[in-house]
Amino acid sequence: MLKMIIPTIMLIPTTWLTPAKWLWPATLAHSLLIAMYSTTWLTCLAETSWSTLNSYVAVDPISIPLLMLTCWLLPLMILASQNHLALEPANRQRTYISLLTSLQFFLILAFSATEMALFYIAFEATLIPTLIIITRWGNQAERITAGVYFLFYTLMASLPLLVALLVLQHHAGSLSILTTQFLYPTYYTSYSNKLWWAGCMLAFLVKLPLYGVHLWLPKAHVEAPVAGSMILAAVLLKLGGYGMMRMMAILDPLTKELSYPFIIFALWGLVMMGSTCLRQADLKSMIAYSSVAHMGLVVAGILIQTQWSFTGALILMIAHGLTASALFCLANTNYERTHSRVMLLTRGLQMALPLMTAWWFLATLANLALPPLPNLMAELMVLTALCNWSPWTILFTGAGVLITAAYSLYMFLMTQRGRLPPHIKSLDPSHSREHLVIALHLTPVTLLIFKPELIWTWLI
């Protein structure tokens, strides 16, 4: 693990000591090297349980895909942010890259921690860099509200998690993920144990977010600069799913009776958030709501705790991470040219940026889960597991899938097809840097078609 963590930390000296002219290429190369090196984790997938174990960190087939996603995202964020930071002073650019790097450091710690306390600290520690990225580099004045919402929603739910974890530590004597799953389940019936269960779950449900506690997410996404949106959609939300998967092993007997309201919220959210997307005028906010809808499936999949649903949730997290991040990048390319997120004002871009339309098309298809893509694999697995759990869920999941297809196509048609509106006179042509960013997002999604066991090893 240190082979990943130390290079990540050393990225900060790289950022501050490189001459300003070489700042972006150097950090990009360095982070790409880290991302390349992270592929060595794939060899650990052959083993079915923990590997590279030491006293604090280890990886297993659940965390390896998420860790690789984290490492993969950093070079993409650096690539994507180049344009909108180009006019800033060099020191602010360096601060920005350092924040992104610290985020990656804390995320690696969170995903590989073997101790719930370390996980909690890393989980919370991602708040500060994200908050600074959102509120310092956001565009509108509403970013202040977005920052407050982001911080306080998360903290309001995660402080009870801290107390719940401490209670667990007091009763079980340890918070190690390696051992607590073998605990004899002693917490059964009493009222306080139910509260304890809710305390353990709530922080992750808010982080994912579950429908009902999702209000911070669209605000944060809309106000954040492109790298903030990317990391938020791709990895930070997945922290919630990952935490739920880890906690499920401990919470076992209580979940069976207490999870119903949350599954209902998740499935209802799938439909509601999809419908909200159908009438969104704001491109980024639409992608954000689509994330909430997809995360509803993840919540439902994790809460019913079958092997298929867990695996489906994991695949969905990875596939959605790459897809949503690509969509945010695309939205940002539009935003940098037209300075508007409103879909009514940025229509017919196929005429202006034809190659970008190809990327939009691919990303949209990935978002609506076209057959061979891993998105479909994930949705099918979760849907099947849910249908097996209770046939009535097919009403919600079916409607959800249908609406997802509808709003994805709506997004594509609104932004790309039709006549170019008259106020769009001269757009910059698309840069190869932008094509590279999108290609680096969508290539892994496509390649995963051929070797999906990289992200579902957990099933076997």
Next chain:
Amino acid sequence: MTPSHFAFTSAFMLGLTGLALHRYHLLSALLCLEGMMLSLFIALSLWTLQLDSTCFSASPMLLLAFSACEASAGLALLVATARTHGTDHLQSLNLLQC
């Protein structure tokens, strides 16, 4: 509770009540403080008398010395307040409220 204990306790409590509830003049607050100190002086002196030993007999004097210092600091503040605020009414000490 012996009568003497009761006497100094009630004297102290009266002083405290006066300080807490009668908030008109700064001077009256200082007088209440002084009354509290004197009741403590009586308490310490009685304790020494009861003990019939000299090892604690300096304590009332120490207390008196400190309370004199405190009273003089209080009177100095009274003068300072009168000069800056023009009055010694406690109600007029309201520059720092929000």
Next chain:
Amino acid sequence: MNPYVLITLLFGLGLGTTITFTSSHWLLAWMGLEINTLAIIPLMTQHHHPRAVEATTKYFLTQATAAAMLLFASTTNAWLTGQWEIQQMTHPFPTTMIILALALKVGLAPMHSWLPEVLQGLSLTTGLILSTWQKLAPFALLLQIQPADPFILITLGLTSTLVGGWGGLNQTQLRKILAYSSIAHLGWMMLILQFSPTITLLTLITYLLMTTSTFLVFKLNKATNIATLAISWTKTPALTSLTPLILLSLGGLPPLTGFMPKWLILQELTKQDLSTLATLTALTALLSLFFYLRLSYAMALTLSPNNATGTTPWRLSSTQSNLPLALSTTTSILLLPLAPAAMALFTP
């Protein structure tokens, strides 16, 4: 102020606290507290300004009352049990009264209303002394007595965290905000006092470090309200970008130092089967976090619109030594990984 007088007064401050630290007899402890109060009063009024005089008067009245109550309670204790030792308090009535007197002395809710007003009237240096050094002597006493009734400490603590968070919400004056932050932190210390005095001490030390760095930052920028803070980036850009971390550390966000005492306190509270109390206290910390967050927003995370004259205030190069600021800032940001060492350091 005449340097000889200043030195005498500073020695008086040190002497008072040291006497209180070293005493086992209530009379001596009281004398230490009195010397302390008498020494800081001339320091507070050194600028003969109505606000300073008013603050001093308020401070004098509360401190004198608290000291008198303390001595009265210890005398009563002697009359009731024949015991003058600080560590031998057995009777519940004097113990409760002493706790209340000390709470008045450090400014715990509901005896807190003097603290924001007094701090608002002082210069930042004196304010720093008042909110760091002056807390030590009362806490030395609080750590030594065994409370009879746990209820009173928990009530004091919970009220203080709540009032400290609530009161700071609508303040724009930095010193008042710091006063309320002090009330909230003292509340945390009181909560844990009866279960683990070690953690109280640790919390006190980390609080002192964090509040010192905050005061020094404000002093360097000569800032007493949020509006002045908003243009600090023109004077000290690097420090301005670090200050949000100090403030969020005061608010107790991981992975900063401020999380360490909160974590340990919550852990100890859950060990005592007080998880509801722990959750409540943790949530009241969010109230405080809100105004720290607002300070960070105003200071570093947004650039407020200013006219050209507003951003270039008249200033001279600072003669303030940078070492204390650097040390306290570093420790108030990066101490969390050293939590086990810190615990080991304070465990008797």
